[in-house]
Amino acid sequence: MHSAMINYPHIASMVFNTPLYATPTLVQAVRNVLEPRLLGRTHDLPQSLGLDSGSGEEREMQRLNVAGRLAIIPVHGVLVARRGHINAACEEILSYEKLRGQINAALKHEMVEEIVLDFHTGGGHAMGCKELADFIRASTQIKPITAIVNFAAYSAGYYLASACSRIVASPTAGVGSIGVIVETYEVSRMEDEMGITFNTYYRGDHKNNNSPHEPITDQTVQEINKILDESYAEFTESVASFRGLDVSAVIDTQARLYRSKEALSANLIDEIAPAQDAIDTIAQRYTTSTGTTPRNNRSIRAQARALDTSCQL
Secondary structure, X not given: OOHHHOOHHHHHHOXXXXXXXXXXXXXXXXXXXXXXXXXOOHHHOOOOOOOOOOOOHHHHHHHOOEEOOEEEEEEEEEEEOOOOOOOOOOOOEEEHHHXXXXXXXHHHOOOOOEEEEEXXXXXXXXXXXXXXXXHHHHHOOOOOEEEEEEEEEEOHHHHHHHOOXXXXXXXXXXXXXXXXXXXXXXXXXXXXXXXOOOOOOOOOXXXXXXXXXXXXXXXXXXXXXXXXHHHHHHHHHHHHHHHOOOHHHHHOOOOOEEEHHXXXXXXXXXXXXXXXXXXXXXXXHHHHHOOOOOOOHHHHHHHHHHHHHHOOO
């Protein structure tokens, strides 16, 4: 897809005025891509920005990376609700929709005994994250799912990792950032200087909330705080449930970024090991215990189909 055809307002709507389980660094990185277009500085635009439509279940099955009875699924880049990716101009984008399809394919794959999610992400959308995390947790009843943090599982990334059967982090990895952030943007002063006026007519008191063409209102701030409170409660309560922690302990992290040793002490992870060592250890377990015979595959496929039907996003 040519850059001229990219729907930048749509991409901006995925970043601004929406709750994000993301680190400020990640938000800044995506903002740097969007700001030139939003502020009219087209000469500063990156040279390439592309989206694609993803693939169906059969193609996900064919593309699945299966090695030693393990399906290794990357969870890299910016996490968003629906399909698509950005190349070169920003970071890779992975959708919850696509990731769910990959996990579902691994659940149904006859040669897969365990699923490994390989995390390197600063997080992303709050929208859709809980649904996928709940799906991951339910899927662990069919096959074990190990999260390997190699090298970052922050915010939405940690939300998903916490739902796995266990979390193994590399020695220099980082986890945490259990918090939520909303960023707005306003260009009204720039428009005043340029002599541009936007006249907006609407019905419904909240219809014009978050308008970039005027200073933010108290009403909008109240709405944002309501969304933040709800999203934060959802995040902290889910992590507490998945990890067997008190909600107060999760809140006490105050969205800190944890290195592996601290994370282990706080029960945010289960083990510290280099990623390849962790994968080798898991693979060896199936080599010695199951040989070459897949386990109860007909039953597993039936469970996976039932789970897929009951947990549609």
